[in-house]
Amino acid sequence: MQVFSVLPSASMASVAKFFTSFHVPLLLRPGYYPSFALLHSSSSRFAREDLDRTKDGYADVNWDELGFNVVQTDYMYVMRSPQDGKFTSGELNPYGEITLSPSSGVLNYGQGLFEGLKAYRKGDGNGFMLFRPEENALRMQKGAERMCMPSPSVEQFVHAVKQTVVANKRWVPPPGKGSLYIRPLLMGSGPVLGLAPSPEYTFLVVAVPVGRYFKYCSGTLNLLISDEYHRATPGGTGGIKTISNYGPVLKAQVQAKSKGFADVLFLDSVNKKYLEEAASCNIFIVKGNIISTPATYGTILPGITRKSIIEIARDQGYQVEEKLVSMDEVIDADEIFCTGTAVVLTPVDTITYCGQRFQYNTGIQTVSHRLYNTLAAIQMGNVEDTRGWRLEIED
Numbered sequence: 001m002q003v004f005s006v007l008p009s010a011s012m013a014s015v016a017k018f019f020t021s022f023h024v025p026l027l028l029r030p031g032y033y034p035s036f037a038l039l040h041s042s043s044s045r046f047a048r049e050d051l052d053r054t055k056d057g058y059a060d061v062n063w064d065e066l067g068f069n070v071v072q073t074d075y076m077y078v079m080r081s082p083q084d085g086k087f088t089s090g091e092l093n094p095y096g097e098i099t100l101s102p103s104s105g106v107l108n109y110g111q112g113l114f115e116g117l118k119a120y121r122k123g124d125g126n127g128f129m130l131f132r133p134e135e136n137a138l139r140m141q142k143g144a145e146r147m148c149m150p151s152p153s154v155e156q157f158v159h160a161v162k163q164t165v166v167a168n169k170r171w172v173p174p175p176g177k178g179s180l181y182i183r184p185l186l187m188g189s190g191p192v193l194g195l196a197p198s199p200e201y202t203f204l205v206v207a208v209p210v211g212r213y214f215k216y217c218s219g220t221l222n223l224l225i226s227d228e229y230h231r232a233t234p235g236g237t238g239g240i241k242t243i244s245n246y247g248p249v250l251k252a253q254v255q256a257k258s259k260g261f262a263d264v265l266f267l268d269s270v271n272k273k274y275l276e277e278a279a280s281c282n283i284f285i286v287k288g289n290i291i292s293t294p295a296t297y298g299t300i301l302p303g304i305t306r307k308s309i310i311e312i313a314r315d316q317g318y319q320v321e322e323k324l325v326s327m328d329e330v331i332d333a334d335e336i337f338c339t340g341t342a343v344v345l346t347p348v349d350t351i352t353y354c355g356q357r358f359q360y361n362t363g364i365q366t367v368s369h370r371l372y373n374t375l376a377a378i379q380m381g382n383v384e385d386t387r388g389w390r391l392e393i394e395d
């Protein structure tokens with residue numbers, strides 16, 4: 001109570017000191033305290049009761065009806081940075097709510113990054129595969145540099161991801177039914193008042209079983225080009241996976257969905273005529289033997305799926321161009337497809353721009369279909385991994 005009488009006249013420094021001395025040790029260091037500080041007991045109870053519902057090594061899930069929704073799994077990985085900013089070691093905790101100072105950098109100033117990658121169950125049922133997890137680790141490092149955050153090393157990142165998969169293995173869907181989506185988060189968890197980098201950071205990894213990202217039946221992926229909102233600006237943060245890029249696109253996405261579109265596509269914010277990407281996936285256009293995708297000059301997220309598809313397409317003899325892609329070329333394309341960890345490679349049926357709807361080729365005769373088959377086979381372990389893209393995890 002004393003706090004409230006002190007606060008109005010207190011300097012910034014004493015406010016910061018108050019939070020540092022009082023809130024931080026109690027609320028922000030579950031790794032150093034019994035895990036009750038981190039968890040609501042109800043959620044850990046849930047996990048334990050749920051363990052009883054395991055059949056043949058699988059959680060009690062209807063694997064045929066997986067979408068892309070929050071499912072509470074058993075464990076999450078937690079690693080905290082001490083004051084000098086270097087991450088040392090983390091640990092698995094039961095999945096549950098985390099306690100965060102109301103003054104944390106992530107809540108007040110959006111100092112946070114996320115990643116997304118998938119684990120597939122191997123066809124023979126023994127172990128799991130990750131797709132290029134080091135790339136996610138490196139991308140998180142780049143983003144952390146831009147957001148003034150320390151980041152886990154590649155080894156720490158990959159170790160955390162592997163531990164999270166193994167701890168939640170009963171949630172990895174059977175082969176062919178989906179994957180375990182892994183969501184690493186890096187955030188400024190320490191308290192700040194004046195705008196500044198957070199004094200402390202938390203790296204978390206959670207995992208969720210997923211099926212399809214877009215709820216669509218084949219033949220209905222319709223996208224709307226936003227003529228009102230933009231996702232990124234030159235010099236901004238469009239090229240990193242900072243959490244602060246996603247809240248601002250919700251309005252465009254909600255509006256597009258309310259008109260029956262699956263998602264929204266953004267144009268560049270300077271000329272308003274070059275295609276950039278969707279809210280959470282990259283975009284490619286196909287014209288004859290030429291495949292083009294917007295070049296990543298800082299306003300487009302450099303997708304790992306995008307990079308992989310560029311390599312696969314070149315190996316298959318297509319001419320791949322990373323360049324400015326104008327709306328004229330979009331209108332004139334034979335095929336359009338999106339790429340991303342969540343959507344893998346999804347063909348686009350129509351694009352609506354300034355009230356006009358343009359239709360594209362889809363189906364098994366397309367370039368998109370051929371590229372999808374190659375990528376999916378590598379990710380799911382159905383072909384030899386000649387490029388060293390798969391990381392196998394022992395059961």
Ligand SMILES: *Cc1c(COP(=O)(O)O)cnc(C)c1O
Binds near residue numbers: 279282
């Ligand atoms: C994550 C993301 C992508 C896709 O990246 P992948 O590494 O292929 O998953 C594309 N665009 C945006 C805006 C993203 O956030």
